[in-house]
Amino acid sequence: MTTLMTLWLPILLSAVFVFVTSSVIHMVIQWHKADYKVLNDEAKVLDALRAAKVGPGEYMFPGCNSMKDMGSPEMQAKFAQGPVGSVIVRPAGSFNMGKSLGQWFLLCLFVSACVAWLTLQARLPGAPAGDIFKISFGAAFLGHALTHVDEAIWKGLPWGIVMRFTIDGLAYAAVTAGTFAWLWPASF
Numbered sequence: 001m002t003t004l005m006t007l008w009l010p011i012l013l014s015a016v017f018v019f020v021t022s023s024v025i026h027m028v029i030q031w032h033k034a035d036y037k038v039l040n041d042e043a044k045v046l047d048a049l050r051a052a053k054v055g056p057g058e059y060m061f062p063g064c065n066s067m068k069d070m071g072s073p074e075m076q077a078k079f080a081q082g083p084v085g086s087v088i089v090r091p092a093g094s095f096n097m098g099k100s101l102g103q104w105f106l107l108c109l110f111v112s113a114c115v116a117w118l119t120l121q122a123r124l125p126g127a128p129a130g131d132i133f134k135i136s137f138g139a140a141f142l143g144h145a146l147t148h149v150d151e152a153i154w155k156g157l158p159w160g161i162v163m164r165f166t167i168d169g170l171a172y173a174a175v176t177a178g179t180f181a182w183l184w185p186a187s188f
Contacts, residue, residue, distance in 0.1 A: 006125075006185060007116040014115070014179035015108040018144070018172045022104070025168055035161045049089070060086045086155050108172075111143035115176055125185035132184045137177035144176075145169025 004011075025031055039045050062078035064070050118139040123131050148165040151157040 004113065004117055004120065007120065007180075007183075010180045010183040011109065011112045011116050013183065014112045014140075014176040015105065017175045017179055018108045018112070019105050021171055021175050022108075022168065025171070031168075032161075032164060035164065054089055056089050056091045058086060058088045084156075111140065112176060114143060115139040115180065119180060119184075123184075126187045127184065129181040129184065133177045133181040136180040137173050140173035140176035141169060144172040 062075065062084065064072075064075050069075055115136050119132060119136045122135050145166045146169070148157060148162045152159050152162045
């Protein structure tokens with residue numbers, strides 16, 4: 001019987017390879033550098049947020065408490081006046097890059113384990129590498145490439161940014177699929 005544990009090597013290596021690929025994309029190529037903008041008059045905005053005692057969380061503005069309120073003339077006027085958006089506030093203190101990179105690696109590992117499980121449901125050891133590549137590519141694409149689409153739909157993330165993250169996901173899916181095709185067991 002073939003279990004998920006027999007695929008520990010492609011799971012681990014594909015997560016490592018995706019992690020390295022993402023590091024190259026973000027730190028060497030810096031293809032997402034223009035995705036994040038700096039606020040005009042940032043000091044005043046930050047002072048206003050501190051004065052309002054805004055804690056960690058995600059906030060929408062203008063804010064309303066119900067769908068009924070959203071349709072009110074007052075809220076419609078606020079939306080028309082603008083700005084309309086959302087902001088994520090993190091806890092105070094320096095950004096912990098190590099923690100975020102660790103969590104990213106754990107996500108890569110989880111996606112790779114899901115890819116292994118899904119591919120194993122469709123193909124047994126000894127299956128042709130092309131079949132393994134196609135199935136694992138599709139599964140990895142779902143796990144890596146579509147993660148920002150809902151942010152464009154619901155939060156207004158610009159579609160250009162979503163497309164760049166989707167292209168990243170295509171690269172991660174190809175790396176994952178190549179790893180699984182390369183290390184897929186030959187037999188039981």
